[in-house]
Structures are given as C-alpha cells and as structure tokens.
Amino acid sequence: MKITVDRVKCTGLGICESLAPDVFEVNDAGDLELKTEHVSEGLLADVEAAVAGCPTEALRLEKD
Template structure:
C-alpha cells in the first residue's frame, strides 16, 4: 500500500504534482494540493515518485 503525505506548510500550489499524477493530486481553489484519494493505487507509484521529485518546495513524501 502506498501512503502519500503533503506538507501543507511547504506547498505553494505550483501544480507540478498534478501534472505528473492528475489521478492522485489536485490543486484546489485554496491554492494548495489535495489528494484525490487516501490510498493511491499501486499503478500510480512511479507518477507519485515523479511528482515528489519535481515539487519545488519538497512538500510531498511517498512512504513505501
């Protein structure tokens, strides 16, 4: 099972995570990212890794 954590103190809503994994992340009207699901499917693992890697504020953590 995958677990993704968002550090809301770091997130500034750049939206790069949403571009990498739109089924997992969404930048809301409040300007920060929200998870589409609490337990992302295994098939999204690489997309989530990519999203965490491109996040300019390092706000995403993937726990494996």
C-alpha cells in the same frame, strides 16, 4: 504506499497535479487536495515522479 503533504511547504504550484492528475489537484484557492492518500501500483510511478519533482519538497511517500 501513502502520500503525505507538508502543508507549510506546499505552495500549490501544481507540478504534482500535472505529473499525477489522478492523485493530486490544486483547487481554485490554490490549495493542494489529494484525491486519494493511498497509492495503487498503477499510479506509483506517476506519484514518485511528482514527489521527486516537487520544488518545495512538500510531498512524501511512506509505507502503510
């Protein structure tokens, strides 16, 4: 699975970072950075929670 971010919608609230800190990080400028674009099985549940919990619907999971 691959993560995509709609940079127009993302406001850098950091909910995704709190749910999946191994994948998402909001930098000092308030911009979302992906630590990886491809999600391993072990992180999939956390990333799915982050996608579902994004209030701006800026995150999406897609099949590789």
